[in-house]
Amino acid sequence: MATNIKDEPMEVEQVEARILELCLGSVKGVTDQQLQTLIPNISPTQRVTAVNKLLQNGKIDLMKSGSQLVYKVKDPDSTSKVKGGDNQEKLVYQIIEESGNKGIWIRDIRWKSNLLLTQVNKILKSLESKKLIKAVKSVAASKKKVYMLFNLEPDRSVTGGAWYSDQDFEAEFVDILNQQCFKFLEQRLELAADMNVDPAARMNKAYATSLDITKYISELGISKVELSVEDIETILNTLIYDGKVEHTIMATATGQKKLYRAMRQITQSTGLMRTPCGVCPVFKDCKEGGIVSPSTCVYMKDWLDINF
Ligand code: SF4
Missing domain, CATH: 1.10.10.10 (Winged helix-like DNA-binding domain superfamily/Winged helix DNA-binding domain)
Structure with a gap:
């Protein structure tokens, strides 16, 4: 029922209490626009003064929600x-x-x-x-x-993320993932090679995104922990350093995609050409007595075993 009784002007404390009440009642927080609608009988100055006091006293926070700024009640002590x-x-x-x-x-x-x-x-x-x-x-x-x-x-x-279990590095698990990721990319390469398309299209068909590979690994069910795309990209990076896989980045409407493709060795390079240090990402830090060193490096050991 409409009433002709004019709203009593509110004191600052009452405005504060009302704003706090509205913030408490909304998990998502309250925008300034909503405050204006829900407390129409106060002036903009009263609203700003009350909000500033609540912010200064640490009772509410100003936060970003999407593109909007909202007031939220601070966590209780x-x-x-x-x-x-x-x-x-x-x-x-x-x-x-x-x-x-x-x-x-x-x-x-x-x-x-x-x-x-x-x-x-x-x-x-x-x-x-x-x-x-x-x-x-x-x-x-x-x-x-x-x-x-x-x-x-x-x-x-x-x-330590997915690669550690009870502080121990799961070398065997990483090895299996390494092999499976490479197998997936090799299969892609073979399928692409059989396609009746021009060579450039065939090259592109051999690429797979890190998301495709993550889905494949997840469907294999070889991991007890859920592996993220970033986890799989770490494994793919080891394949790149091993010279088995190459990668490129493709721009998309929403950002960019990382694409990976198995590499086919056309000719076998000489032993000296295959030294692991040439593509090693920690080359600068590698020294005897350091965290990484030639005498403890597994890549160096493998290279020596194969070539000498
Ligand atoms: S010895 Fe191993 S760790 Fe050191 S630079 Fe060579 S590949 Fe890298």
Whole structure:
């Protein structure tokens, strides 16, 4: 029913409370346009003042959603999850939370919290038993663990990605993937060679995208973990360095595609021509005593075995 009663002017605190209420009621956040429509009885100055106060007091955040800017309620104080914990426990939880999915070493927790090792150990055990945090083994250093929030998926730099299992490099798995990727590209090359088209079209038909190869590997069911296109591109890169595959980039309407093709050896090159160092991507870092060195290099060993 229409009413002739004029809306009472709102105080800044009331405007703030109303904006906060609207933000709380929308998971996606609220745009400035929506605020104007939903609180029509305030002036633009009142709205801007209230929004600025909420932003300054850390009650809401201004975020980008698609092409729009939206106001969202800030996460409630996460340390409130540490029920029954004292301030030290809350501090350690906060430090671990800040480290995100890369986690944090116990040494750094001690340094940031200024607590004794025995205290930190006790707190970590308590937080672990409450399932608020977890310890994850890092591939960066054996026997070392990093701590992160319980519900987080560890970053690839911690787990080593698909190529590591319990910190061990899965050399056999990588070998099998290497062979299967190459087999797929070889089959493509053979199919293309039999096509009754001009040579340029035949060359193009031999190319496959990294997505095609990822789908093929996934259908083979040889991997227990789900492999991403980037994982398969890492394997394809090893084939490129081995001189078995070449790749090109094709521009598309939405960006670019990486295309791969098996290479056919027309003539067998001489042993000296096939030295692995010529195409080695870590050539500059290779030295005796370094992370990579000729005496520990598997490519160099293979080359020596074949040629001498
Ligand atoms: S020895 Fe191995 S690691 Fe070193 S440059 Fe040659 S191929 Fe690369």
